[in-house]
Amino acid sequence: MTTSAPAATGPHVLRQINVTAVLTALRQTSSATARVADLMTTTGLSRPAVTRALADLREADLVELIADDAARVGRPAQRARFRAELGHVAGVDVGPHKILIKIADLAGDILTTHRVTTPPNATGPDVFTLVSQALDQAVKAAGLTHADLWAVCVGTPGIVDREHGEVLLAPSIPGWAGLPVVPELRDRLHCPVLIDNDVNLAVLAERWQGTAIGVDSLVFVQWGERIGTGLIIDGAPYRGAHAAAGELGFLDLGLPPNDPTGRPAADEGTGPFERLVGAAAIHELAVAMTAGDRDRDLHAQLTRPGERDITPLFTAAAAGSPTAIAVIDRVAARFAQGLSALILLLDPEQVVIGGGLSRAGDTLLEPIRRQLRGRTLSATSLHASTLGDDAVALGAVRHALDATADRLAAS
Amino acid sequence: MTTSAPAATGPHVLRQINVTAVLTALRQTSSATARVADLMTTTGLSRPAVTRALADLREADLVELIADDAARVGRPAQRARFRAELGHVAGVDVGPHKILIKIADLAGDILTTHRVTTPPNATGPDVFTLVSQALDQAVKAAGLTHADLWAVCVGTPGIVDREHGEVLLAPSIPGWAGLPVVPELRDRLHCPVLIDNDVNLAVLAERWQGTAIGVDSLVFVQWGERIGTGLIIDGAPYRGAHAAAGELGFLDLGLPPNDPTGRPAADEGTGPFERLVGAAAIHELAVAMTAGDRDRDLHAQLTRPGERDITPLFTAAAAGSPTAIAVIDRVAARFAQGLSALILLLDPEQVVIGGGLSRAGDTLLEPIRRQLRGRTLSATSLHASTLGDDAVALGAVRHALDATADRLAAS
Numbered sequence: 008m009t010t011s012a013p014a015a016t017g018p019h020v021l022r023q024i025n026v027t028a029v030l031t032a033l034r035q036t037s038s039a040t041a042r043v044a045d046l047m048t049t050t051g052l053s054r055p056a057v058t059r060a061l062a063d064l065r066e067a068d069l070v071e072l073i074a075d076d077a078a079r080v081g082r083p084a085q086r087a088r089f090r091a092e093l094g095h096v097a098g099v100d101v102g103p104h105k106i107l108i109k110i111a112d113l114a115g116d117i118l119t120t121h122r123v124t125t126p127p128n129a130t131g132p133d134v135f136t137l138v139s140q141a142l143d144q145a146v147k148a149a150g151l152t153h154a155d156l157w158a159v160c161v162g163t164p165g166i167v168d169r170e171h172g173e174v175l176l177a178p179s180i181p182g183w184a185g186l187p188v189v190p191e192l193r194d195r196l197h198c199p200v201l202i203d204n205d206v207n208l209a210v211l212a213e214r215w216q217g218t219a220i221g222v223d224s225l226v227f228v229q230w231g232e233r234i235g236t237g238l239i240i241d242g243a244p245y246r247g248a249h250a251a252a253g254e255l256g257f258l259d260l261g262l263p264p265n266d267p268t269g270r271p272a273a274d275e276g277t278g279p280f281e282r283l284v285g286a287a288a289i290h291e292l293a294v295a296m297t298a299g300d301r302d303r304d305l306h307a308q309l310t311r312p313g314e315r316d317i318t319p320l321f322t323a324a325a326a327g328s329p330t331a332i333a334v335i336d337r338v339a340a341r342f343a344q345g346l347s348a349l350i351l352l353l354d355p356e357q358v359v360i361g362g363g364l365s366r367a368g369d370t371l372l373e374p375i376r377r378q379l380r381g382r383t384l385s386a387t388s389l390h391a392s393t394l395g396d397d398a399v400a401l402g403a404v405r406h407a408l409d410a411t412a413d414r415l416a417a418s
Numbered sequence: 419m420t421t422s423a424p425a426a427t428g429p430h431v432l433r434q435i436n437v438t439a440v441l442t443a444l445r446q447t448s449s450a451t452a453r454v455a456d457l458m459t460t461t462g463l464s465r466p467a468v469t470r471a472l473a474d475l476r477e478a479d480l481v482e483l484i485a486d487d488a489a490r491v492g493r494p495a496q497r498a499r500f501r502a503e504l505g506h507v508a509g510v511d512v513g514p515h516k517i518l519i520k521i522a523d524l525a526g527d528i529l530t531t532h533r534v535t536t537p538p539n540a541t542g543p544d545v546f547t548l549v550s551q552a553l554d555q556a557v558k559a560a561g562l563t564h565a566d567l568w569a570v571c572v573g574t575p576g577i578v579d580r581e582h583g584e585v586l587l588a589p590s591i592p593g594w595a596g597l598p599v600v601p602e603l604r605d606r607l608h609c610p611v612l613i614d615n616d617v618n619l620a621v622l623a624e625r626w627q628g629t630a631i632g633v634d635s636l637v638f639v640q641w642g643e644r645i646g647t648g649l650i651i652d653g654a655p656y657r658g659a660h661a662a663a664g665e666l667g668f669l670d671l672g673l674p675p676n677d678p679t680g681r682p683a684a685d686e687g688t689g690p691f692e693r694l695v696g697a698a699a700i701h702e703l704a705v706a707m708t709a710g711d712r713d714r715d716l717h718a719q720l721t722r723p724g725e726r727d728i729t730p731l732f733t734a735a736a737a738g739s740p741t742a743i744a745v746i747d748r749v750a751a752r753f754a755q756g757l758s759a760l761i762l763l764l765d766p767e768q769v770v771i772g773g774g775l776s777r778a779g780d781t782l783l784e785p786i787r788r789q790l791r792g793r794t795l796s797a798t799s800l801h802a803s804t805l806g807d808d809a810v811a812l813g814a815v816r817h818a819l820d821a822t823a824d825r826l827a828a829s
Binding site: 351356 | 432634635651656657658659661662665666668669670671755758760762763765766793794795797798
């Protein structure tokens with residue numbers, strides 16, 4: 008009984024394995040084009056095996072041969088190109104305040120980005136109507152029709168039953184949970200429609216095109232009014248045994264000693280850590296710590312009627328205000344206490360901070376890094392997201408692209 | 419381009435895949451014996467494919483055919499049996515106070531368990547000598563020689579570099595870290611020698627033979643003087659990007675309000691959560707809370723000179739002592755605060771508590787379960803380990819067995 012290497016020629020199953028390997032390698036190159044030699048290196052297959060797989064792929068119209076501008080003397084002057092224009096996918100980010108849609112081809116190149124601001128007080132059904140209309144507009148703007156969509160993925164806040172395509176709980180969009188979003192979109196678009204939690208998609212985007220390309224052990228922390236995390240463990244999304252992993256916002260750390268603000272009263276649906284260090288708690292802390300003579304200008308900016316913007320805090324800190332810096336140090340200490348629990352338990356290679364607070368960049372992240380040093384045991388690095396508002400829609404595109412693999416294989 | 423099902427006959431690679439599938443299925447049956455029909459069901463292969471694979475395995479002496487006592491009329495009266503006696507493995511648990519060795523055959527049946535108590539003040543080299551001697555004794559007691567060992571796995575406290583087979587840090591066994599344990603054992607035994615952290619092995623044992631058989635998302639918490647965890651995520655051990663995942667003992671939660679005991683002074687190598695709720699902290703809390711008139715008997719038992727045994731606390735609680743119950747409730751609240759962080763972030767299907775504290779069983783676990791209800795969002799279940807002191811050595815056997823797969827495939 009001996010193990011032999013897979014034969015390059017052989018029955019259909021091996022031939023199909025080789026075709027899939029070549030197609031995957033081709034799609035993963037940045038330009039979706041490659042020479043036979045490149046594909047031999049990436050796949051480990053022989054020249055005859057790669058050539059045969061490319062012939063199969065040409066027959067199925069998935070690949071064409073194009074002139075190789077960089078060809079050297081004596082080399083075949085052709086490259087294989089994946090025909091990414093064969094199909095398209097849509098990534099849809101449904102948030103409390105906006106709908107953001109991205110249309111991409113099968114290579115993941117974005118053709119169109121379309122944004123709609125959700126009116127205040129929009130109900131769940133209103134939001135669904137807006138999503139449908141926005142999808143139509145985005146598809147049209149990309150010069151496509153519904154028939155060109157091979158898959159659509161919707162990202163949403165809250166708790167999602169991915170298998171049945173249902174939003175089970177989404178306190179930030181009243182009336183959204185329980186709507187038949189997936190079946191209705193599937194009926195309209197006649198293609199697979201996926202749905203997932205927004206942070207679970209954002210972490211895919213960070214690993215695909217963000218600050219954590221290819222990182223196999225990765226945590227994305229969405230930090231705004233709410234705090235949620237998306238996890239990638241050993242290269243795969245991890246959602247937990249009951250789809251409830253990464254609930255950093257519900258950590259209960261108790262209050263640090265000598266903290267001037269009490270924890271706001273419990274609010275249905277928010278967790279202790281969100282109430283301690285979410286945007287509202289930071290605003291409250293900043294207002295309290297700038298009161299009196301400590302920083303009149305900043306206090307005035309923070310207490311303008313009808314506003315609860317904390318941007319002035321970070322602007323003042325960057326300009327050297329000792330009070331603003333003290334507030335941020337307090338926030339960093341609180342946040343690092345929770346984040347250190349996550350790092351101690353998961354030991355990720357990288358943590359990426361997204362959401363509104365990530366815009367403060369190193370003004371906020373550097374004090375957090377200092378705080379983490381005494382609280383953690385491993386060399387996890389901390390970065391601000393570079394994808395900003397695009398992360399969820401981009402991650403939805405990535406997830407939809409992955410769902411096209413079956414259709415490609417059946418071509 | 420179409421996908422066809424794998425052919426049952428075909429080139430060597432497919433035949434080898436079928437042989438591996440049949441051998442794996444056979445090894446995983448409880449008796450390591452099975453009928454062809456059973457193997458068809460488990461592997462999904464056709465009768466000719468299973469029969470051919472069994473013929474290959476017989477030729478390699480890995481399988482024999484035995485009479486089937488339960489055969490019904492008209493059925494072939496034979497079962498295939500994996501020849502588990504072909505090779506053996508050793509699992510070695512090196513702890514601060516004991517060395518425990520288990521020798522098993524290739525089916526995982528334990529032939530011998532051998533225990534050696536480590537003398538107080540034994541140095542690292544003393545411990546290594548004891549391990550070598552104990553291995554010799556265990557192999558002899560099993561009626562074997564070194565040549566019968568196909569793989570050995572050593573479990574140790576501390577931080578382990580698995581790739582280079584080095585113990586990097588092990589404060590609980592002075593002088594143990596840095597010893598060339600793996601290379602020296604490999605030279606003596608002439609077989610693969612693996613090393614891993616003790617809790618990483620214990621969690622394998624719980625999933626193999628403990629209270630969490632087959633659970634794919636599992637946390638084992640070792641709770642004694644120290645607190646450590648072993649994680650299984652999506653069916654595979656997870657150790658973190660820097661081999662530092664699961665460091666629950668280093669969680670810093672701050673002290674619960676109104677706690678009568680302060681946190682003991684920082685000690686090199688122990689973490690805040692261990693200092694808050696490890697066995698020493700529980701003893702200190704119990705002594706403080708039973709002082710004065712509150713529970714004179716229990717206080718006397720807890721303060722016997724030279725002892726720091728907390729067993730009387732759980733005996734008294736089981737017998738209804740209100741003071742003992744109050745101490746345990748306090749311990750449960752502290753522990754649940756840390757464990758809830760782990761459950762909120764990882765959402766495991768099951769948490770298994772091992773180590774000395776697990777012997778308290780439901781007297782301790784039931785108050786923890788009550789505390790968890792208000793602190794977590796998912797239905798993670800909590801169990802006491804049923805493997806007791808055997809968990810690490812058993813997990814080492816499991817890990818060593820997995821390492822024999824290559825040798826079996828090459829047979």
